[in-house]
Amino acid sequence: MSVSTTTYGILAEFTTPADAMRAAEKVRDAGFRRWDVFTPFPVHGMDKAMGLKNSRVGWFSFIGGVTGYTTGMLMIWFLNAVDYPILIGGKPLFSPFGAFPPSYELTILLGAFGAIGGMLFLNRLPRLHHPLLKHRRFALASHDRFFVVIETADPKFNEVEIRKLLEAAGSRRIELVEE
Amino acid sequence: MATVTSSAAVPVVPKELLREPLVTNNRTPGWISDRVASLIEGRTPAWWWVAFIPSVLLAALLLGMLAYQISTGVGVWGNHHPTMWAWDIINFVWWIGIGHAGTLISAILFLLRQKWRTAVNRSAEAMTIFAVMCAGIYPAVHVGRVWFDWFLFPIPNSNAIWPQFRSPLMWDVFAVSTYFTVSLLFWYVGLIPDLAVMRDRAKTKIRQFLYGLFSLGWTGSNRHWSNYEKAYLILAGLSTPLVLSVHSIVSLDFAVSQLPGWHTTIFPPYFVAGAIFSGFGMVLTLLIPLRRWCHLEDIITMRHIDVMCKVTLATGSIVGYAYGMEFFIAWYSGSPYERFAFINRALGPYWWGYWIMIACNVVFPQLFWFKKIRHNLWIVFILSILVNIGMWFERFVIIVISLHREFLPSNWAYFKPSWVDIATYLGTFGLFFTLFLLFMRFLPMIAISEVKGVTPHADPHMPEGGAKGGHH
Numbered sequence: 001m002s003v004s005t006t007t008y009g010i011l012a013e014f015t016t017p018a019d020a021m022r023a024a025e026k027v028r029d030a031g032f033r034r035w036d037v038f039t040p041f042p043v044h045g046m047d048k049a050m051g052l053k054n055s056r057v058g059w060f061s062f063i064g065g066v067t068g069y070t071t072g073m074l075m076i077w078f079l080n081a082v083d084y085p086i087l088i089g090g091k092p093l094f095s096p097f098g099a100f101p102p103s104y105e106l107t108i109l110l111g112a113f114g115a116i117g118g119m120l121f122l123n124r125l126p127r128l129h130h131p132l133l134k135h136r137r138f139a140l141a142s143h144d145r146f147f148v149v150i151e152t153a154d155p156k157f158n159e160v161e162i163r164k165l166l167e168a169a170g171s172r173r174i175e176l177v178e179e
Numbered sequence: 180m181a182t183v184t185s186s187a188a189v190p191v192v193p194k195e196l197l198r199e200p201l202v203t204n205n206r207t208p209g210w211i212s213d214r215v216a217s218l219i220e221g222r223t224p225a226w227w228w229v230a231f232i233p234s235v236l237l238a239a240l241l242l243g244m245l246a247y248q249i250s251t252g253v254g255v256w257g258n259h260h261p262t263m264w265a266w267d268i269i270n271f272v273w274w275i276g277i278g279h280a281g282t283l284i285s286a287i288l289f290l291l292r293q294k295w296r297t298a299v300n301r302s303a304e305a306m307t308i309f310a311v312m313c314a315g316i317y318p319a320v321h322v323g324r325v326w327f328d329w330f331l332f333p334i335p336n337s338n339a340i341w342p343q344f345r346s347p348l349m350w351d352v353f354a355v356s357t358y359f360t361v362s363l364l365f366w367y368v369g370l371i372p373d374l375a376v377m378r379d380r381a382k383t384k385i386r387q388f389l390y391g392l393f394s395l396g397w398t399g400s401n402r403h404w405s406n407y408e409k410a411y412l413i414l415a416g417l418s419t420p421l422v423l424s425v426h427s428i429v430s431l432d433f434a435v436s437q438l439p440g441w442h443t444t445i446f447p448p449y450f451v452a453g454a455i456f457s458g459f460g461m462v463l464t465l466l467i468p469l470r471r472w473c474h475l476e477d478i479i480t481m482r483h484i485d486v487m488c489k490v491t492l493a494t495g496s497i498v499g500y501a502y503g504m505e506f507f508i509a510w511y512s513g514s515p516y517e518r519f520a521f522i523n524r525a526l527g528p529y530w531w532g533y534w535i536m537i538a539c540n541v542v543f544p545q546l547f548w549f550k551k552i553r554h555n556l557w558i559v560f561i562l563s564i565l566v567n568i569g570m571w572f573e574r575f576v577i578i579v580i581s582l583h584r585e586f587l588p589s590n591w592a593y594f595k596p597s598w599v600d601i602a603t604y605l606g607t608f609g610l611f612f613t614l615f616l617l618f619m620r621f622l623p624m625i626a627i628s629e630v631k632g633v634t635p636h637a638d639p640h641m642p643e644g645g646a647k648g649g650h651h
Contacts, residue, residue, distance in 0.1 A: 017639040024401075040208055040376075041632035042404040043639055050401055055409035061417070079333055079341035088345055101350035101428055105357040108421045112361045112414055116368060119410035123403045126395035133398065139379035141399045142372070142628075144209035 006179045008131035009035075009151040010162050011138065012171035017043045020146035023169035024049040027148060030165060034154040038132070038147040057118045064114020065107045072103025135177050149177070199482045201295055201633045206477050208631040215625045216380055218473050223620065226472055231616045237609020244603040245320060253323045255599045262582045262594040267321040269574040270604050272429060273457070274314035274611075275355065276450075276570060279422055280458020281307025282362055285369070286418035289411075295486055297629040298479045301373075302469070302619070303462050304366040309614040310461070311359045313607040318351075347431040354428040361421055365414050368407075371397050372628040426454040433577065439520035440581030443508065449501035453573060456494035456540070459487055460566030465615070467560045469624075478625055481554060488553040491566060495544035498573075502541065520581060528593060529580045532572050539569025 014020040017039065024037050028051045037046060073096065080086070081094035091098070120126070132138045132149065141147050148171070150162050159176075166174050202211070248255050258265045281303040288296040319328050331352045333342055342349050374394035381387040397403070427447035434446040463484070470479040509521040524533045543565050546552045553559065584591045618624065631637055 017637060021639045037401040038399045039401060039404065040212075040399060041372075041628040041637055042408050043401070043637070045639055046401050047405050052402065052405050055406045057406050057409040058413060061410075061413045065417075075333060076344045080344050084339065084341045086343060088343060091345055095345075098345045101347075101424070101431075102344060102353040104424060105350075105353040105421075108417045108424075109357045109360060111417050112364055115410045115413040115417070116364055119368075119406045120395070122406045123400075125397070125403070128391060128396045130396055130398060133396070138398075142376040142379045142397075143212050144207060144631075 007152050008177040008179045009149050009153075009157075010159065010166070011132070011135065011175050011177050012148045012166035012169070013137060013140075013173040013175075014146040014148070014169075014171055015144075017046075017146055019170045020148060021046055021049045023148050023166060023171065026165060026169050027150065030156070032150055032154050032156055034151040036149050038138070038141040038149065040142050040144060040146075043146075056122060057115055060118025060121070061111045061115040064117075065111035067114075068106035068108070068110030069103050071110070072106040073099055076102060131177055131179050135175075137173070137175065138177075199480065200635070201298065201480070201482070202630060203477045203480050206634065208634060208636055211478070211625075211630050211634070212376055212380070212627055214475070214478070215623050215627050215630075216377060218619065218624060219377065219621060220380070220382075224472070227616060227620060230612065234609050234612035234616060237606055238613045239609070240602055241316075241606025241610055244599055244606055245316070248320060248599060248603070249325055253321065255597060257595055257597040257600050259592065259594070261585045261590045261592060262579055264578050264582065265594055266596050266600040266604060267317045269571065269578050270607065271314050271317035271321075272574045272578075273571050274310045274317075274607065275358075275429060276426065276454035276457045276574075277461045277567075278307040278310035278314065278358070278362070278458065279426060279451070279454035280462050281305070281310075282358075282365070282418050282422040283455050283458065284462070285365060286415040286422060289415040290419060293486075294633045295483055297626055297633050298483050299462060299466060299487070300629070301366075301369065301626040302466065302624045303458075304362065304369065305615060305618045305622075305624070306461060306465060307362050307458075308359070308366060309611050309618075311355070311362065312614070313611050315355065315359065316607065316610075318355075347428065347435045350428045351432055354425045358421060358425045361414070361418055365418055368411060368414060369626055369629070370622065371395060371407075372399065373623040373626060375399065376627050377623065423451055426450040438581055439509075439514070439516040440524070440577065443505060445501055445504055445508070449498065449505075452494045452497040452501065453540075453570060456491060456498055456544075457567060457570035459491045459494065460563045460570065463487055463491070463559060463563035464567065467556050467563070469619070473619075473624075475625065478630060484556070484559060485550075485553050488547045488559060491563070492544055492547035495540055495547075495566070499541035502537065516586060519584075523584055524576055524580050527580065527584065529576070529583070532575050532580065536569050536572040536576050539565040540573060543569075 012023065014023060020037055020039065021043060024046060027035055028049065037043075037050060039046065076099040077094045085093050087093070132141075137145075138147065148166060148169075150157065163174055206214075256265070256267065258267070281300075284296050284303045285300045288300075319325060322328065330336075331342060331349070342352075344350075371394055374390050375397035378387060378390035378394050381390055427450065430446035430450035433441040434443060436442060466479055467484070470476055506521050509517040512518075524530075543562055546558070546562060552562075579594050583594050
């Protein structure tokens with residue numbers, strides 16, 4: 001049985017997070033690479049079951065925060081001590097203490113931009129067209145069902161073997177997803 | 180299918196040690212989606228129109244008052260020498276204080292792993308955003324010439340001058356605008372999976388398009404959840420120092436000045452506690468009727484109301500301590516001006532404002548010590564409104580009473596608000612409730628995916644039927 005080129009992958013439906021997690025462990029141990037689990041809420045322990053590494057979002061946020069703090073300090077120093085110095089109440093033209101509150105806020109602002117931008121970038125979102133979103137059953141992934149999807153692009157893809165594996169993991173409903 | 184095998188291995192927990200579950204009646208994840216989405220998908224309830232129409236009329240009143248004030252000048256307000264800050268800044272601080280509960284619930288309680296937050300965080304965050312919008316109007320228009328508001332930001336201009344960053348008022352600009360932006364983003368990030376829920380249920384083309392567009396193509400992929408949860412954790416970690424800094428910086432607007440009654444180091448923590456106190460007051464005021472009208476009793480349970488009452492009691496007591504400490508320091512400082520400022524608060528011409536504040540903020544919230552009170556929704560609702568009134572009077576006491584009697588008796592006057600002051604303030608309620616009602620009609624007012632995640636059904640190690648009903 002050959003898989004046509006227009007098939008995106010195989011979709012297996014599960015009714016509990018425990019079943020989906022056990023299936024994920026099996027798929028991980030079978031050595032698949034292009035596959036994913038879809039859940040209506042983040043399932044605790046699923047990252048480990050899938051063999052995912054710690055998310056790299058933190059680095060984006062860190063870079064954002066450092067940029068924010070430096071921008072704040074340099075901006076205030078340049079504006080109030082270099083470009084247009086005004087002496088107020090005998091205070092120094094630039095002091096890291098007076099410049100701290102705005103720089104602190106900018107650290108948080110750009111750190112938050114970094115976290116959200118990093119999350120969207122790593123997830124390759126927004127992506128409004130996805131083969132799964134056209135699939136009839138898949139709408140339940142945001143409701144109360146759990147799906148394991150193995151893509152045809154995976155080097156180990158073999159429909160018969162995958163069906164066996166997912167059935168053994170407890171899925172009652174296994175379907176092909178069109179591209 | 181091995182869903183029931185583990186129940187034999189679970190040790191039996193004595194009944195008195197079980198916590199009340201976060202979602203009562205053992206509701207399933209599917210039920211949660213259906214219940215929350217029905218608020219958007221069902222027919223508009225009559226009570227919604229009853230609330231919405233007066234809100235819109237009041238919002239129109241706000242627009243009218245702002246147009247009148249901007250076209251005429253700040254003289255239409257009651258502000259006059261020496262009370263040059265009055266209702267404008269009182270209402271600014273009051274609204275922004277209310278905004279603090281949302282971020283506290285969404286960020287600090289998230290870091291503290293208080294799972295009960297999931298039922299109330301979405302609506303509290305929305306409340307925050309709308310309250311900050313109402314707050315933002317006041318500093319923008321109180322400058323008189325609103326068309327120069329952009330001077331507040333470091334934008335290059337033809338005068339070649341820059342803002343002066345040694346002033347706390349500049350810090351405030353950065354604090355409040357950052358707070359608004361980050362709160363909005365935090366709220367939106369939380370909404371993405373729930374917008375996907377709405378997209379997947381949508382029956383009409385326009386809903387499919389709009390929910391689809393704003394959910395950014397969310398699929399619920401675990402690879403996405405992994406990055407998403409990390410980003411959410413970082414946002415919570417960033418919002419925690421943010422929420423503590425915003426009201427601290429607002430308090431520095433006062434504390435950095437030399438005025439007796441304002442020039443105190445206790446202000447930052449005292450303002451933050453007061454802000455959280457008033458914010459929880461407003462959350463209770465909003466959610467007690469909503470949980471009933473929207474039939475959300477299984478999601479926003481009595482346990483939720485109970486813990487929110489306890490937070491209100493704790494922060495109210497901190498505020499009470501701060502009031503006492505202010506008086507002690509005024510006496511202990513030995514400064515006759517400080518002593519006068521505080522005696523004038525309690526016994527001067529505005530004594531009634533001071534004692535309303537003490538009664539509403541310190542005395543009445545002590546009733547929350549009693550479980551019977553915390554479980555009587557009518558009393559909790561009335562107390563939550565008293566908290567809001569009390570916190571308004573706190574800002575009145577700090578601003579008007581400190582200003583109205585200056586160092587020289589020739590600079591003494593009795594402030595009275597003008598009708599424009601009062602109508603503008605009423606108008607901000609119109610704006611707030613208009614936005615809130617639109618929010619609850621078009622966006623999921625309960626964080627669907629987060630509430631699903633705290634049900635026993637969501638625990639992969641304790642499948643349905645597990646005894647761990649009320650995990651913390």
